[in-house]
Amino acid sequence: VTSEALRRFDEVRGRTLALAAPLDPEDQVVQSMPDASPTKWHLAHTTWFFETFVLGPHARGHRPFDARYAVLFNSYYDAVGERHPRSDRGLLTRPTLREVHAYRAATDERIAELLEGGPPPAVHTLVELGCQHEEQHQELLLTDVQHLLSRNPMEPAYLGARPPPAAPSALAWADHPGGVVAIGHEGRGFSFDNEGPRHDVLLRPFRIASRLTTNAELAEFAADGGYRRPELWLSDGWATVQARGWRGPLYADLATNRRFSLHGAHALDPHAPVAHLSFYEADAFARWAGARLPTEAEWEVTVGQGRSVGQQLGGALVAIDGTGALGGCWSWTASPYVGYPGYAPPAGAIGEYNGKFMCNQLVLRGGSCFTPPGHSRSTYRNFFPPDARWQVTGVRLARDLA
Numbered sequence: 001v002t003s004e005a006l007r008r009f010d011e012v013r014g015r016t017l018a019l020a021a022p023l024d025p026e027d028q029v030v031q032s033m034p035d036a037s038p039t040k041w042h043l044a045h046t047t048w049f050f051e052t053f054v055l056g057p058h059a060r061g062h063r064p065f066d067a068r069y070a071v072l073f074n075s076y077y078d079a080v081g082e083r084h085p086r087s088d089r090g091l092l093t094r095p096t097l098r099e100v101h102a103y104r105a106a107t108d109e110r111i112a113e114l115l116e117g118g119p120p121p122a123v124h125t126l127v128e129l130g131c132q133h134e135e136q137h138q139e140l141l142l143t144d145v146q147h148l149l150s151r152n153p154m155e156p157a158y159l160g161a162r163p164p165p166a167a168p169s170a171l172a173w174a175d176h177p178g179g180v181v182a183i184g185h186e187g188r189g190f191s192f193d194n195e196g197p198r199h200d201v202l203l204r205p206f207r208i209a210s211r212l213t214t215n216a217e218l219a220e221f222a223a224d225g226g227y228r229r230p231e232l233w234l235s236d237g238w239a240t241v242q243a244r245g246w247r248g249p250l251y252a253d254l255a256t257n258r259r260f261s262l263h264g265a266h267a268l269d270p271h272a273p274v275a276h277l278s279f280y281e282a283d284a285f286a287r288w289a290g291a292r293l294p295t296e297a298e299w300e301v302t303v304g305q306g307r308s309v310g311q312q313l314g315g316a317l318v319a320i321d322g323t324g325a326l327g328g329c330w331s332w333t334a335s336p337y338v339g340y341p342g343y344a345p346p347a348g349a350i351g352e353y354n355g356k357f358m359c360n361q362l363v364l365r366g367g368s369c370f371t372p373p374g375h376s377r378s379t380y381r382n383f384f385p386p387d388a389r390w391q392v393t394g395v396r397l398a399r400d401l402a
């Protein structure tokens, strides 16, 4: 158990450093908007998580690496004290990147010592939660770097090589007869608290698209006045599209067929899944297409069970994970992010991980090309507010069956 836990811990910690490696120190300090965090902050905060929730309570005689980090790198845990304002993370030129790397190395050593001491199962559970947490931040690190680099007129690329263009694939529909289905995680293996309890849901007969919506399909919607026709939009969505002047997905220019990605500026691939849409745009597109967004239960019992789900889920960032294509997107669902029947957050500060965000957000399912390999699963519940666009978010259509 110990050697497996150590191997897992080292692999996750090392992968974060590998993701940061293409960046220069200047890239790792700046915060491009309040929702996005600097790379240096991600490097430190994921370390703070292990220090605060594993070493503090479980390593005998633990002394903080630097007591001031408790406030600087606390993201949102009220139970562990004060925190530095989220919107000011880009002002932290100190600690320096070198000091943050030293913080990581010292914490890694202490965690390794703890694991080598043969700790109780509860410690293993917390270390695994820390690894899963760090994997979530690996995806955020990439989405935040993309946003940061997109604000630079030089259009810098984080990665040089680009994957080949996506092949066209006809849209087909998979029918489901409806009825009582069970969703949610149970049994062995890691899951977040918000994935359970497993419970029954009643579905009406429906069909779901065989693939994600493409850039070409979204462009048709835009060319048909999709962004200018209030009848296609939810009221909040229409207000938002007006206020922000949206005319296409974030990072895409439909007039020039160009987009900005971690590969820099390049042509929009017509057959690749459309990415960086808000829930509002996903919902309006679905209405225009004579369809709707699936509920999270509909997604889980169809796409989530599919043999190809491994390909649709995360994976594949060119040059870091070896192979794969830019393109996998989280799917917006029509489901509000609330606790499942019988859900209760765990006791203590860790209970703040998911439970307190169950208001005013929508569930996303699947994974994206930025999601670490093996991180997501069919019961995984991602969540963002309806106007969020800097994550790798797309659309999969559903329809009622008569």
Ligand SMILES: [Fe+2]
Binding pocket: 045, 075, 133, 137
């Ligand atoms: Fe976090």
